[in-house]
Every structure is written in structure tokens, then in C-alpha cells.
Amino acid sequence: MTREFAVPPVVFPSGGNPATGNLQQRRVPTAPFQPPRPSSSSIPFMSFDIGPATSTSTLYGGPIGTGGGPSGSANFDDEEPLLDELGIHPEQIWKKTKSILNPFRVNPAVHKDSDLSGPIILYLSLCLFQLLAGKIQFGVILGWIVVSSMFLYVVFNMLAGRNGKLNLHACTSVVGYCMLPVVILSAAMLFLPQASVVRFVIAGVFVLWATRASTALMVALAEGEEEHRGLVAYACFLIYTLFSLLVIF
Template sequence: MAKEFNVPPVVFPSGGNPGPTSATQRRPTAPFQPPRSSNTIPFVSFDVGSATSSTSAAPFPTLSSTTIASSTFDDEPPLLEELGINTKQIWSKTYSILNPFRVNPDLHEDGDLSGPFLFLIAFGLFQLLAGKIHFGIILGWVTVAAIYLYVVFNMLAGRNGSLDLYRCLSMIGYCMLPMVILSAISLFLPQGGVVIFALAALFVIWSTRVCTRLLIEVARWDEHRGLVGYACFLIYMLFSLLVIF
């Protein structure tokens, strides 16, 4: 027979909820939030909803990468122009050298060393492909040749000469273009043959004619053309010997 237990009656408070009275009841608070009381500092609490609404009402100005790049680099010149390298001028001077019968001396009034340096490096690279390391010899010979031709020309012209060393070096370097072409062709020809000698003579005459005309026209001195041409012939003959031997 089951035993009966006497259960005391449960009495609920007047609020209708079991537990402590409403006067002593504490409401749960959100995590990381200080309890709200009369001593709470007003500006310490942070309301996420109000911050979101204020941000959406007055958004911050945004700058795209295109705007920043355009505002930063629009006023700056190209890099080659800052370095003093004019590709259009180099191409115009090179094109004028390719035709020995129609050389334009006006293009060589303003000397530059970017084109000649490019031709000298190309000449050295073709010599390197042929198994000859001549970079130091090429740069040294060009420097000595420019000083030699500058002294000879000004001694012949006297006070009538108006050739400076910078333009002289520029014209000698640009007239090295036939030597560069000869160095490239010599890679496919046997060394010491009759063909390479004939081509070398042809390209030496080409460089000599162009360089002589440029010196005479740019310096505006038309006397002793043969002596100036002989000095140019000696310079380019030395470079052709590097290719042949």
C-alpha cells in the first residue's frame, strides 16, 4: 500500500511570479555593461543603435584609388623625360644616320649621350656573342676618339670653330650605328674572310661620311673637309678592327 506524503501548500506573492519580491528583483544586464544606477556617468555608456544611425546619416567621405592616383601623378612628367631621355629624338637621329646621303644635321644640334650609350652597349653585346669582351675598350676608345677629334677640329678651325666636346662625343656615338650593324652581321660570317673585309670597308666609309658631314654642318665650318674626314676614318677603322680580329 502506497505511503502518502503531506505536501505543504504553495503560496504565490501578489505579483503573480514566484521568487523574491519585485522590490528586490534585479533585471539581467547585457555583458560588459555597467549597472544602471543614479551614480553612473552619462558619457561612459555607448549605444550601438544610435551610433549606427548617426553614421548612416552623415557618412565619411571616401576617396577611390583612381582619384588619389590622378591627383598625385597628373602634374609629374614621365620618368624618361626626368632622366633626360627623349625616345623620339633618339629615333629621329638614328633614322637620319641610316641614310648616308640624306643626313639631317639640324637634329644633331642638341647633343645627347643616351643614344650613343645605347649603341655602344649594343656593339659590346654583339662582340660578346662573338666571344670577345670589349666593353672597357669600346668606352675608352670612344672617349679618347672624342677628345682627339675635338682637338683636331678646333685646331684646324681656329676661332671659326664652334664645336664643343659634348656634341662631338654625341655625333661620334651616333655614327657608331654602322659599326653596330657590322658587328651583328659578322656573327654569321667566317672570321678573316674576304667578305668580312669588304663589308668592314663599306661600313667604315659609311660612318666616316656621316660623321664628317655632321661635324662640318653642325660646327658651320666648311674648310679642310678632307682632314676632318681622315680623322674620322682613323676612328672608325679602329672599331672595325675589333670586329674583324
């Protein structure tokens, strides 16, 4: 026994598409959010609108893109050289080094402005000559220079008392520049035979050279410490004797 169900007939429109009333209405696309453009800003705002490409003159003609023009190059001309910004003055270093070459006529006026650029160059030169001699002593030489500077600073200020006007930076600069005779000695030791009396005689001459130059500079920079010249000379002699022994052996 069959049972019949009343099913309403399905009616399709004549165009073959469902009725427009059953479709969901599509949302109209809206423009993306854009922040307000300040009227006083000189920086060009990059829009995301799809439109004609921005011209090169409009994009790079503002204050940001003036690097290629004559006004941008004028800014670089006004800047100081890189060595001057780093505090390295080659002419001043050469004058100070040249004043050490004559131990009898040391010019203390050149060394009033202490620096560490010249001592670092002499330190690297001494390490290079020691390396050519087969001795790797970078840390030893640097440590001795630091200890020597502190030793000379303490000795001199103990002698001068409250009137001491020499700071640690000036002591380090003087010790470093007066290393020039030791650097020349290390270069000469490369051509002299080992375990010879000539090496000791030449080393003694260079030690006296460095001692006299450093003593003259220390006394002159302290302004009026002539009475302590002998003790300062003894301290400088000990310092450069150690460096010369390091070079000889």
C-alpha cells in the same frame, strides 16, 4: 640574577592595520606633459591621452591623407614621365639614328640638340654583339669612344681656331651616333666566316659609311667649316677604321 627592562607595551588598532598617520601620503598622479597645440597648424596632433580611439575620418581626412582621393591622383597626373625627367627621349633618339641610315642625306638639324642616351645604347649594342662573338671588350670600346671623341674635338678646334663652335659633348654625341654602321658590322660578322676577304670588303664599306655620316654632321654643326671637310673626314676615317679592326679580329 636577572634584570628587568621596562618595555612599553605594543598596542595594535582594532582594524588590524597600522595607524594612518604613520603612512606616507601617496602622490596624486598627474597628467603627462603635452606641448601646446598651435591653433594655425593643419597637422593633426597625436595625443597620448588614454581615451576613445580617433576615428578614421578624423585621422586621415586632413591634408596628409589626401593621397587616396581624387585630389591626390591629380598631382601625379601633372608630373612629367620618368624618361623625360632623366633626359631620355626615345622619339628623338630614333630620329637621330634613322638619319644615320642614309649617309648621303644626313639631317644635321636633328643632331643640334646633342645627347648621350643614344650613343650609350649603341655602345651597349656593340658590346653585346662582341660578347656573342666571344670577345669581352666593354672597357676597351668605352675607352676608345672617349679617346676618339677627345681626339676629334681637339683636331677640329685646332683647324677652326677661335671660330670653333663644336664642344666636347657634341663631338661625343656625333661619334656615338655614327657608331651605328659599326654596330651593324659587328652583327654581320657573326654570320661570316673567319679570315675571309668578304669580311674586309664589307668592313671597308661600313667604315666609309660611318666616315661620311660623321663628317657631314661635324661640318654642318660647326656652321661654315666646309674648307676643313677633308681633314675632318681623315680623322673620322681613322676612328672608325680602328673600331672596324676591333670587330673583325
